[in-house]
Amino acid sequence: MSTALKPLLPGSTLGVVGGGQLGRMWAHAAQRMGYNTAVLDPDAQSPAGLVSHHHIHTDYLDAAGLKQLAAVCQAVTTEFENVPADALAQLAATLPVSPAASAVAVAQDRAREKAHFVQCGVPVAPHAVIDTTEQLAAVNDNLLPGILKTSRMGYDGKGQLRVTTRDELNAGWAKLGQVPCVLEKMLPLASECSVIVARGRDGTMVNLPVQRNLHRDGILAVTEVFAGNVPEALANQAIVAAKAVAQELNYVGVLCVEFFVLADGALVVNEIAPRPHNSGHYSQDACDVSQFELQVRTMADLPLTQPRLHSPAFMLNLLGDLWFADSSNANAAQVEPAWQKVLALPGTHLHLYGKSEARVGRKMGHLNITAATPEAARAVALQAAAILGIAPF
Numbered sequence: 001m002s003t004a005l006k007p008l009l010p011g012s013t014l015g016v017v018g019g020g021q022l023g024r025m026w027a028h029a030a031q032r033m034g035y036n037t038a039v040l041d042p043d044a045q046s047p048a049g050l051v052s053h054h055h056i057h058t059d060y061l062d063a064a065g066l067k068q069l070a071a072v073c074q075a076v077t078t079e080f081e082n083v084p085a086d087a088l089a090q091l092a093a094t095l096p097v098s099p100a101a102s103a104v105a106v107a108q109d110r111a112r113e114k115a116h117f118v119q120c121g122v123p124v125a126p127h128a129v130i131d132t133t134e135q136l137a138a139v140n141d142n143l144l145p146g147i148l149k150t151s152r153m154g155y156d157g158k159g160q161l162r163v164t165t166r167d168e169l170n171a172g173w174a175k176l177g178q179v180p181c182v183l184e185k186m187l188p189l190a191s192e193c194s195v196i197v198a199r200g201r202d203g204t205m206v207n208l209p210v211q212r213n214l215h216r217d218g219i220l221a222v223t224e225v226f227a228g229n230v231p232e233a234l235a236n237q238a239i240v241a242a243k244a245v246a247q248e249l250n251y252v253g254v255l256c257v258e259f260f261v262l263a264d265g266a267l268v269v270n271e272i273a274p275r276p277h278n279s280g281h282y283s284q285d286a287c288d289v290s291q292f293e294l295q296v297r298t299m300a301d302l303p304l305t306q307p308r309l310h311s312p313a314f315m316l317n318l319l320g321d322l323w324f325a326d327s328s329n330a331n332a333a334q335v336e337p338a339w340q341k342v343l344a345l346p347g348t349h350l351h352l353y354g355k356s357e358a359r360v361g362r363k364m365g366h367l368n369i370t371a372a373t374p375e376a377a378r379a380v381a382l383q384a385a386a387i388l389g390i391a392p393f
Helices: 021-032 063-072 085-092 101-107 110-120 133-137 166-175 232-248 291-300 339-343 374-388
Strands: 013-017 036-040 054-056 075-078 127-130 146-150 160-163 181-185 189-199 205-207 211-216 219-225 253-262 267-273 313-319 348-352 363-370
Touching (some): 013 291, 054 063, 075 085, 085 101, 101 110, 101 267, 110 127, 110 181, 110 232, 127 133, 133 166, 146 166, 189 232, 205 232, 232 253, 232 267, 313 374, 339 348, 339 374, 363 374
Parallel strands (some): 013 036, 013 075
Antiparallel strands (some): 127 181, 146 160, 211 219, 219 313, 348 363
């Protein structure tokens, strides 16, 4: 396949493997720019499929479905990292796919991901790979207490256990089914942040501002973005590290790199997401180019311009818990949150994902809050959180 760049202009059809909320927001951005969209997802009611020109209802590895997607599209992307890399590799035989299957495969395996970080020369937490009982026995005591994570299929805190002793480590590996794991040393954390970069096929790279993130129960709860949200030197270090990770992968597309900020001010890379990310949702309302438009631009080989943050912003993740007065009761009646009260607040921007059923822990939408100053944005965000029943921050 020729590597010469020939932009795909509006009127072309762009495709996505995976039909969740990230695909839906990508489709909205692509359609706003004049593109047709196609989605391959096994769920007939997938959020992205419901708003696209084509919705192919097949499994991700279904040969006929992949052939159909390739026939209607001029380029394809993915909207979540657990799409089988083999599906992307099959599509890449006939049309441009970004990110490449090889990059997605690295993000799907924590051990490979850690090795990539080391290769890039970016700082990572002390860790050990555990694939066998021999490797388990050889773990250095200095890595305890630690967090034991399955190498594959882990996200939003899933597939993770805290272990403080060797007995707990042995029991934890057994509990996780003795699948390949990575043990990471627990470090004293001060905060978390992330950087979203977009890299084109020609090597051009741009980035969104550094995002400061708050997680609860392993799920992103709040993102805040404004000048000075993290110290300037730390922000620059995070951006340089994120770009190094993308460069070494020869990455094409939108990539999120998540970091831990340690108590002593040091920065370590946590993980990558080969797609737009929750922590970049604020860019829809606070930047002149959103992460989803960047995804479209990388797919279509359009110019990448450095996004500009025009407003301080806070993003609140809206989980299904908010639809239940008592989220601990699975049989409790659902009550629609008081959107009218939230939207009466200045600078609020509601994004719901079109999911028909609210469930505890399910991502149903997000709320972006923009204002002229960080203080004003935080004040409104706290008011909105109080109305919705989200804990203050």
